[in-house]
Amino acid sequence: MTLQALAAACLLLLTFSYGVRCWLSPFGPCRKCSGMGHAIKHDRKGRMKRGKDCRRCNGHGIRIRIGRWIYNRAARIHRDGTR
Numbered sequence: 001m002t003l004q005a006l007a008a009a010c011l012l013l014l015t016f017s018y019g020v021r022c023w024l025s026p027f028g029p030c031r032k033c034s035g036m037g038h039a040i041k042h043d044r045k046g047r048m049k050r051g052k053d054c055r056r057c058n059g060h061g062i063r064i065r066i067g068r069w070i071y072n073r074a075a076r077i078h079r080d081g082t083r
Contacts, residue, residue: 022067037061
């Protein structure tokens, strides 16, 4: 097996596994708040307390994966184009 064929096979395997991951679990943790849904703040005594809700995920702690977002957009364009 040549080096190019091996690289293509690895790339195909990675693409397929990411597609399966987006299909099984379309949502992932928010990158900004690490899935907590809010920021962690400290008061003047040094104790941790809940901060404001995350603006990126609206306090839910999850976001839609990029692959799923692309699939949803392509499906919507196809659906609108075939009507």
